[in-house]
Amino acid sequence: MSESTTPGTGRSGVIHDLGYRRYDGPREGTGAIARTLFLTGLRHAYGLERSGKSKVMPFLLLGMSLLPAAIIVGVVVLTGLRSLPVTYAGYTSQTQLLVSLFAAAQAPVLFSRDLRHRSIVLYAARPLSSAAFGFVRWLSMSVALLAFMVIPTLLMFVGALLAGLDKSDQLSDLYKAVVLQVFLAALVAGITGLVSSVSLRRGFAVVGSVMVLIVLTGVVTAVQNIAQSQGSDSVSVGAGLFSPWSLYSGLGNAWDAGTRVPVSVDGAWVPAYVLVLLLVAAGCVLGLVARFRKVGSR
């Protein structure tokens, strides 16, 4: 004798509205579920739909990266300069510290939280696999980073048009900058995502990302400059393969997008830079997907 109620009465007999109600409505496919997850992740990267405190860091950094752009626009519009003092791609490179900090600070939100609190298991038990979950997270982070770089770029572009600079020149510059930013966003999202999915403590994750994005870049830049001053040009260019920002600047230089490098990147170095960037980005994505798959099955 376990229950006095006969099974099934709650389903049909609607006596009062407190009984259990079944759901017979539509159920979305995995594509739509992935899109929902992507958009949620994108909003969370900026602290939206999260506590007020979580919005401070991303928007503070975004504001800081917009400020110089706004000043540039003001100067160009008021003084009637015939060109922008910096290219769009060059601007991203010069604000690289802010971009790196945004990535380092926000990647743990998307890649550590669900693993640390083990809510990944609840996702894994749903139609989207935990591997797909990791991949969608990477997409959200990539697009969040891209937006972080594109927004100041667009501000400057609008300012340049207002100042009456040549539209086709500006458009071709803008195009190069956005393409480079897409590649950089994919790479940096992969690196910080992998770091954050391995070191689940937020502090360690942030420090790990800072090491790769800021410290490593500093070391590489130093090596590049020293090699150049010693006359070893190929060492200088070769060293540029070892950090995300030197890859970005190198490719920007090769494409004449106005990024600065100690020694110009040309010849066979160009495909080497592209290849390294793509391989590292792909490796990081595969790594973090494997990580999510593993933790999701525990």
Next chain:
Amino acid sequence: MGAPPVISTAGLTKHYGNVHALTDLTVDVGPGVTGLVGANGAGKSTLIKILLGLIEPTGGRAQVLGHDIDAASQEIRRLVGYMPEHDCLPPDVSASDFVVHMARMSGLGHAAARERAADVLRHVGLDEERYRPMGGYSTGMKQRAKLAQALAHDPRLVFLDEPTNGLDPAARNDMLRLVGRIGSEFGIAVLVTSHLLGELEQVSDHVIVLDGGRLLRSSATGDFLRRTGGLLVEVVGTETERDRLGEALAQRGLVCRPRGTMVAIDPPAPELATEGVAHDLIRDVAADLGLGLMRLEPDRGHLEDVFLEGGAHV
């Protein structure tokens, strides 16, 4: 009967190197509430994770709601809910927001997810606190929130892995009653695990016992009680009184053992097994000895007993 089983496994096996988490498990699970009982490490969670497609079996086959776990695990995960045994709630999100999000991750649209979340949170008994961050919840409230997310998308089957874990007796009873309602009133098939048989037999229609990854027994809960069939007696006083009663009962032909402050009596021999005869005998013996009878009830069956009994069969 005649309905296809909700879960059906054939020779299901999972070995981690030398650790045999599950060995050659062949069992069927029907509608209603099914208890999955076993000691720590018996393989309960492993079975659930295999059925969800979270881990791959080393061997054997299984079907859930008619879908093969190899070929259609995504389809299975669309139709089932899962409440894991360990913590899995982000502390900085409210239960309300979390359950809405989890319903969406199961494929419900925004409006439907909100409505379902409000419904299931009410059913599990999370009221005002549903709007507070879950980090501040008591264990009982966390278990309710975990259960709510498992029900959010109106699954046809839920896996509840140790839902009473960490709960005090009152909360435990509430949770068990809820589990019973899910199986009967809500019409959702339930596979619920515990390491206490006594706890699950209150709410289960059927009980499966695992021991060291092997099937020890699978039968309707009623059969379990009949097979257990023993009695528990407790008298006022100390161990001295307990032992006096035990010895006197033994002289009258009952097989007794001390268990804590009580005397556990094995299923009586045929001549005493008729309804009430053993009861009367015990009452008389206690009265003769001048002992105050505190408790006389059917032995709810301890897991160890099933193991002893089962061990003899295997």
